[in-house]
Amino acid sequence: MASASLGLPTFKGRPGWEFTDISGLDLAAYEPVREADPSTARAKPLFELGTNAGRNLPDGVIVSTIGRALTDYRELVSRHLGSRVGADDVFTMLNERAEYRDGSFVYVPRGVVVPEPIPLRSVQPRSGTLLHQRTLIVLEEEAQAEVWEQYLSATSELEAVFNVVTELVISDNARLRYVCGQDLSERSWIFGAQRADVGRDASLDWVALGFGSARGRVRMETRLSGPGAEARVTGAYASHGRQHIDFDTTQEHAAPNTTSDLAFRGVLQDRSTAVWKGNIIVDPGAQKTDAFQESRNLLISKRAHADAIPGLEIQANDVRCTHAAAVAQVDPEQLFYLRSHGLDEAVAKRLVIEGFLSALVERFEPGSVRDVLGETLERRLELVLGER
Numbered sequence: 001m002a003s004a005s006l007g008l009p010t011f012k013g014r015p016g017w018e019f020t021d022i023s024g025l026d027l028a029a030y031e032p033v034r035e036a037d038p039s040t041a042r043a044k045p046l047f048e049l050g051t052n053a054g055r056n057l058p059d060g061v062i063v064s065t066i067g068r069a070l071t072d073y074r075e076l077v078s079r080h081l082g083s084r085v086g087a088d089d090v091f092t093m094l095n096e097r098a099e100y101r102d103g104s105f106v107y108v109p110r111g112v113v114v115p116e117p118i119p120l121r122s123v124q125p126r127s128g129t130l131l132h133q134r135t136l137i138v139l140e141e142e143a144q145a146e147v148w149e150q151y152l153s154a155t156s157e158l159e160a161v162f163n164v165v166t167e168l169v170i171s172d173n174a175r176l177r178y179v180c181g182q183d184l185s186e187r188s189w190i191f192g193a194q195r196a197d198v199g200r201d202a203s204l205d206w207v208a209l210g211f212g213s214a215r216g217r218v219r220m221e222t223r224l225s226g227p228g229a230e231a232r233v234t235g236a237y238a239s240h241g242r243q244h245i246d247f248d249t250t251q252e253h254a255a256p257n258t259t260s261d262l263a264f265r266g267v268l269q270d271r272s273t274a275v276w277k278g279n280i281i282v283d284p285g286a287q288k289t290d291a292f293q294e295s296r297n298l299l300i301s302k303r304a305h306a307d308a309i310p311g312l313e314i315q316a317n318d319v320r321c322t323h324a325a326a327v328a329q330v331d332p333e334q335l336f337y338l339r340s341h342g343l344d345e346a347v348a349k350r351l352v353i354e355g356f357l358s359a360l361v362e363r364f365e366p367g368s369v370r371d372v373l374g375e376t377l378e379r380r381l382e383l384v385l386g387e388r
Contacts, residue, residue, distance in 0.1 A: 019275040030130035040123030046183040060109040069105035084167040103134035110140040120149040139174040153185035168196035184212035192218035200226030210237040217246040224258035235264035239272035268304035279311040294324040
């Protein structure tokens with residue numbers, strides 16, 4: 001298999017891989033998925049959207065599988081595919097060279113507004129497989145769209161490798177909301193390289209939910225390439241058992257007068273572990289940058305562990321860049337207060353956890369997005385806390 005010659009990143013030997021041990025991964029033991037499997041339609045979804053989602057698309061809007069798009073819209077796809085994420089490690093190289101890739105292509109022409117969310121999903125079909133997934137979303141100037149994508153496993157006991165590459169192209173004055181939820185089998189690996197490029201006066205609202213998988217690492221990179229560009233990135237994870245979650249985020253300000261706001265929150269149960277490593281980069285000349293990042297983790301077991309590592313690389317002198325990070329147990333004073341008002345310990349603890357996560361949900365205006373995210377987090381908490 002080609003991966004044998006490329007080599008895996010060495011745990012604690014390569015920057016970015018210091019916290020995720022993949023020495024137990026043998027890529028050669030997994031057979032690459034070579035075609036779509038219709039049985040994956042039975043996979044349980046992470047979130048449900050309205051019945052109109054993805055229907056009645058305006059003229060010119062394209063929603064296609066990535067494979068079909070490479071044939072039907074070759075010139076358009078070739079212009080952007082691989083332009084934001086390069087083949088810089090074994091996983092992105094294998095994705096680029098794969099004979100078959102699951103995934104989607106979304107294209108919104110200039111000035112077109114898509115009124116309903118566009119749903120996308122990729123499903124790992126069976127154990128012992130390596131699925132290469134590729135998503136390319138392109139919004140031309142002044143276009144607007146909302147895309148909800150989810151990564152799933154056909155069964156809850158499936159053991160496999162999910163390898164995703166995502167490229168988001170938001171042209172000048174365009175608006176994209178991208179919600180990406182991962183609820184793979186908790187016996188699977190996930191590796192991801194996701195990158196967004198935001199043009200002049202454009203905006204990106206990016207939501208990442210990391211619930212499934214046993215182990216892996218996902219990179220999320222946002223580049224504000226045009227003056228006036230804005231990006232808000234919101235992440236949530238809730239782990240239990242021996243799950244290990246690893247997010248590596250970058251907010252790169254490559255132009256002046258750009259704004260980014262990143263907030264990640266995690267709830268960890270049992271012996272699960274998580275790491276968030278974030279970096280704000282301000283390129284030379286990117287004056288008037290306003291950037292913020294935070295990561296907060298709530299440990300609801302004494303054996304759970306989290307690392308939160310913010311970073312700054314600033315090469316301009318007129319900027320505002322701040323960060324915050326915290327890892328804490330459930331506050332005993334909050335529990336005491338709630339129990340003193342007649343609540344039992346389990347209910348009191350649940351209320352504290354819900355309050356901790358509500359700060360993320362409240363980043364969104366009242367409406368369908370807030371409702372769906374709130375319901376999705378609620379269901380995950382029920383599982384993590386053993387309520388179902």
